[in-house]
Amino acid sequence: MKTLLLALVGMALSATGAFAQATATQTVTFSVAAINLIAVSGNPGTMTVSSGTAGSQPNAVSDATTSYAVTTNQTTQKITGAISSAMPSGTTLAVALGAPSGATSAGSTTLTTTAANLVTNISTLASLGNTITYNFSATAAAGQVSSTTRTVTLTLTAGP
Numbered sequence: 440m441k442t443l444l445l446a447l448v449g450m451a452l453s454a455t456g457a458f459a460q461a462t463a464t465q466t467v468t469f470s471v472a473a474i475n476l477i478a479v480s481g482n483p484g485t486m487t488v489s490s491g492t493a494g495s496q497p498n499a500v501s502d503a504t505t506s507y508a509v510t511t512n513q514t515t516q517k518i519t520g521a522i523s524s525a526m527p528s529g530t531t532l533a534v535a536l537g538a539p540s541g542a543t544s545a546g547s548t549t550l551t552t553t554a555a556n557l558v559t560n561i562s563t564l565a566s567l568g569n570t571i572t573y574n575f576s577a578t579a580a581a582g583q584v585s586s587t588t589r590t591v592t593l594t595l596t597a598g599p
Contacts, residue, residue, distance in 0.1 A: 476510045477518065477595040479571065485586070486575040499576035508567035509539060509595060516561040517598035519554035523590035526550075529581025532589060533574045539566035547574060550591060559599055 483502035491497040509518070518536060526532055531549055534557065538544035542561045549555075577584065 471512065474510060474512045475516060475595045476508075477593055478508050479593065480506045480508075483571070483573050486573065488575065488577045496578050497576070499574055501572060501574045503570060503572040505571045506567070507536065507569050507571055507593065509561065509569065510565040511561060511595065512563055513597070514562040515597065515599060516595055517556055518558040518561065519594045519596060519598075520548065520550055520557045521552055521554040521592050521594075522550045523552070523592070525552060526589065527581065527584050527587070529578040530584060531574075531576045532591075533576075534591065535570075535572045535574075536593075537570035537572075539564055539569055547572075550589075554592075554594065556598070557593070561595070 481504075483505050486500045486502055488497045488500055507518075520534055520536075522532060533547045533549045535547040536544055536557045538558050539561065541564065543559050545555070545557050545559070548557055
């Protein structure tokens with residue numbers, strides 16, 4: 440009987456050893472880099488000045504068929520805009536960008552080869568479907584201008 444009791448106690452002690460736990464640890468290192476992205480939905484249609492009123496300058500035309508998206512995880516960003524080369528004499532290309540929530544649009548801004556602020560005070564957001572409205576105008580002195588293009592560069596950068 441003693442032998443049986445010793446056998447049962449031995450089995451009980453070895454069973455509790457089977458439930459012992461082992462642990463291991465790891466250190467996980469992580470970071471988030473600066474993210475500043477801007478994209479446009481496509482190109483606007485051709486804008487042709489083709490009408491006016493006698494005694495007045497020709498009627499300007501506009502296009503609001505495109506939009507832009509912006510993502511930044513930084514504060515105090517801005518969008519600037521510039522064109523690739525000067526406009527023909529007597530013509531003007533302007534753009535107005537709708538501002539995402541919390542940001543400020545500069546409204547309609549004439550584009551030149553020098554970057555101009557279009558939207559300011561952009562901070563930590565992801566926003567899409569923001570409007571882009573182009574306005575193209577010509578004076579009578581511009582004469583007839585053959586179809587030509589300008590590349591508009593929108594840049595998301597640090598700024599007020």
